[in-house]
Amino acid sequence: MQLRSVLKKTFIYGMSMALLAPSFSHAADSVAGTEQAIQLSRYLYNADFDTARAPIKPSWGNFQIVPEHLRPLYVKVQYQPFWVTSDGRPNELAASLRTLLLGAARHGLNPGMYWDATMENGYNSNNRASWVTFEMLASEALIRYATHLTTGRFDPNLIDDDIMFKRKKLNIDRLLSAIQSGAGNFINSIEQMAPTHPRYRDLMYMTAQLYDQKAAGGWETITSPGVQLKLGVKNPVIVKLRKRLNQMGYYVSDAGGQLFDQEFDAALRQFQAMNGLTADGVIGVKSEVLRALNVSIDQRIQDVALNMEKLRWLPENLNYNRNIFVNLATSEFRMTDQGQLKFYFKTINGQSFRRTPTMKDSLSSIVINPNWTVPESIAYKDKLPKLRADSRYLDKHNMVLMNKSLSQVIDASSINWRSVDEAEMNRYWIVQNPGYDNALGVVKFQLSNGDAIYMHDTNERNLFTESERHLSSGCVRLEKPLEVASYILQDIGISYEDLVSMVPSRVDDVRRTKETKRGFTPWEVYFMYLTAERGDNGQMRFINDGYGQDSRMARTLQNSVEEQGLTPKANERMGVIQVLGKAGEYQVFKKVKAVRCDTTTRGSCDAAVSFDLNVQTQLPEGNYLLSFENSMYPGFVQVRANAPVVVQLQTVATIQPVKASNGKYASSTYIVYRDFTSQIEQQKLLWEMFYMKRHMNRLEKDNYGALYLADAWSQDFVQRFNFDACSKLNTFAEPSSQAxxxxxxxxxxxxxxxLYPLFFDAKTGNLKEMWVTAPGDVLSFEHPRHLISAPIKGAGTVQAFEGAYKTLQTSK
Incomplete structure (x- = not known):
């Protein structure tokens, strides 16, 4: 159905009846005196409760308009429209907005999330009475785009349990300033809101290159020649390899043709070194080089987009002129001071099961000749087996056993280590004394986090020659620790020579005294896991996703719209179902969803069917799970021919308006949500996970801060939680015992x-979902509340299927 044919009748007039019935007064919000401003304010502002109106979802579209998002923008301009002329036509600024949003791919974003057929139809509509619809849709799209551009599409610490960044908030004043800059400056003003980090700009350049190459025909698949390729060999496939290396920025001339000459060897070794491969100048029959070169151009575009997303997590006030930046994927350290790169060398980072966190931190103290207190997890997993094999292990490695208060040394030989379990092991600390062979080496860079993650020297200095350096237990080992330490400590008068004289060496491993140095200007430290980068000379770098962070992000950011519609099979009998009830004003979607499942076979469910309340709906015979506004019916509903089914919703919450002493209504906000500590709600979730093997509904949390039904423009939160990895667990190198x-x-x-242990805490009953992910470990997230209505402003009712629900006042 075309937008122009339904806007006026269905949306404008329909909303007017539903939303404009309350008072039109504007006691709190200031409204400009134009008719357009007055009309727009009526859709966005509820004067009775001095708050935003209820969300709007037209019956003809799978999207919602959330006045609470729009009101902060419009109240600053007294509800004057931005995107239309006085006679309701899209203006020049709207044309600029269209250009901006259709070009979202240059930032690794999907243009369809911001400007789709609905937006295009509204933009081209000849129905000038529909201007208010287009106005609100355009502002919603811009806010969504600006949020994704500046803060990211998802709260980063909900992607992975070792991402420590918190999602930033959109700067609404800066957004308004961009709008008010005028059509000629609008696009540039929004562009300036994007991250300014040099790596982000590099990835934008790579994105443009990849799209250009895709438009020119993409990348040809390079088939293995079946023989090893190395210096001096001639083979036709080398011509294709030269072309691909040039496409990726590893420039090599075509003059050598089929010959594996010195120039090609140098370019290949550079490609191998910069992409985390063994730089041996050899392409084997089953080569990691061919695997890396044959990744599709579409996948590489996605890889770059994922890494652009990560760079949006960085703070806006990042000091580009002075910082320490560790790329956890490439295992590389960069130190910048006064805008100049001072150090660039190798690091050793956490293993895939002991990942170094992605985070921002600060460095304000350096420990010279540190001792090492072995973390409990390492003591149990690594040291206990060695003590069981050799009770003198601690003595041989300059270690002592101490009580938990670190006040007493304990004779390790007096303990029967074979009988020690994890609980008893945690009664002790293992401490390694300072020395050249201390696990932390001779210098430690103390960070401010509370998770014992820091940078340090190492006693395994030979490991820096490895191409794959994810070898630590979580901390970052530095290839040149003394050089970096002395550069920092020169602030307090300590030179490189001074530092060398203070620490032991391989030939002079005399026990030294631990010293902590402070007083220098603190350094910002960033640990980022970037698997795509642009080299100094324009080379494209892509690193294998050993941590699995990219795959988790890709699953999080996928936003497929659920398949709808159930086609009856041949000769299948039909039954009738009717759900009776009345949706509350803040229950946005107002549809019943039904999914038929074969209860004899796990995971055998059909596509969903949606239908209206109070309407007799024909469905094929079968057992159905039902959902309404994120509430679920407690069990299966049997639909049978000649036996109509009627299900009645229940009123589960009634919020009455409260008058204050001044006679005005209080603008309190309430949420109504499922009580997962109750057996009935637990059972509902277990049914959908057992029979559907996934959550029944697409849910998002950006609009309301808790989980509620997602529309086509919202980022689905829960469908990433599945157990697909369990079908390929044996393909992972080291799946954890918990996995x-x-x-x-x-x-x-x-x-x-x-399935109860996978979803609920045995002690509290709280919903806490665990799922297995690459590279074979487990992530666990305690879910936000599951709402069955948008937050209620002032007053309203909520209907739902029978169940257990709670009502909470969140603001007064």
Missing amino acids: KEICSTWNNARSPND
Whole structure:
């Protein structure tokens, strides 16, 4: 259905009846005296409660308009429209907005999330009475785009449990300033809101290159020649390899043709070194080089987009002229001072199961000749097996056993290590004394986090020659620690020569005294996991996703719209179902969703069907799970021919307006949500996970801060939580014992209740979802509340299927 044919009748007039019935007074918000401003304010502002109106979702579109998002922008201009002329036509600024949003791909964003057919139809509509619809849609799209551009599409610490960045907030004043800059300056003003980090600009350049190459025909697949390629060999495939290396910025002339000559060897070794491969100048029959070169150009575009997303997590006030930046994916250290690169060398970072966190931190103290207190997890997993094998292990490695208060040394030989379990092991600390062979080396860069993550020297200095250097237990080991330490400590008068004289060496491993140095200007430190970069000479770099962070992000950011519609099979009998009830004003979607499942086979469910309340709907015979506004019916509903089914919603919350002493209504906000500590709500979730093997609804949390139904423009939060990895667990190098246990529970479940340990805390009953992910470990997230309505402003009712629900006042 075309937008122009429904806007006026369905949206404008329909909303007027529903939304404009309350008072039109504007006691709190200041409204300009134009008719357009007055009309726009009526859709966005509820004068009775001095708050934003309820969300709007037209029946003809899978999107919603959230006045609470728009009101802060419009109240600053007294509700004057931005995007239309006085006679309701899209203006020049709207044309600039269209150009901006259709070009979102240059920032690794999907233009369809901001300017789709609905927006295009509204822009081209000849129905001038529909201006208010287009006005609000345009502002919603811009706010969504600006939020994604500046803060990211998702709260980063909900992607991975070792990402420590918090999502930033959109600067609404800066956005308004960009709008008010005029059509000629608008696009540039919004562009200036994008991250300014040099690496982000590099990735924008790479994105443009990749799209240009895709438009020119893309990348040809390079088939293995079946023989090893190395210096001196001639083979036709080398011509294709030269072309691909040039496409990726590793420039080599075509003059050598099929010959593997010195120039090609140098370019290949550079490609290998910069992409995390063994730089041996050899392409084997089953080569990691060919695997890396044959990744599709579409996948590389996505890889770059994921890394642009990560760079949006960095703070706006990042000091580009003075910082320490560690790329955890490439295992590289960069130190910049006064805008100049001072150090660039190798690091050793956390293993895939002991990942170094992605985070911002600060460095304000350096420990010379540190001792090392072994973390409990390492003591149990690494040191206990060695003590069981050799009770003198600690003595041989300059270590002592101490009590938990670190006040007493304990004789390690007096303990029967074979009988020690994890609980008893945690009664002790293992401490390694200072020395050249201390695990932290001779210098430690103390960071401010509380997780014992820091940078340091190492006693395994030979490992810096490895191409794959994810080898530590979480901290970052530096290839040139003394050089960096002395550069920092020159602030307080300590030179490189001074520092060398203070620490032991291989030939002079005399025990030294631990010293902590402070007083220098603190340094910002950033640990980022970037698998795509642009080299200094324009080379494209792509690193294998050993941490699995990219794959988790890709799953999080995928936003597929759920398949809808159930086609009856041949000769299948039909039944009738009707759900009776009345949706509350703040229940946005107002649709019943039904999913038919074969209850004899796990994971055998059909596509969903949606239908209206109070309407008799024909469905094929079967057992159905039902959902309404994120509430679920407690069990299966049997639809049978000649036996109509009627289900009644229940009123589960009624919020009454409260008058203050001044006679005005209080603008309180309430949320109504599912109580997952109750058995009935727990059972509902277990049914959908057992029979559907996924959550029944697409849910998002950006609009309301808790989980509620997602529209086509919202980022789905929960569909990434699945157990697909359990089907390929044996392909992971080292799946954790917890991952194996979880997959065993998932794969061997014979009833919904068997899945209880995967979703609920045994002590509290709280919903806490665990899922297995590459590279074979487990992530665990405690879910936000599951709303069955948008937050209620002032007053309203909520209807839902039978269940257990709670109402909470969130503001007064």
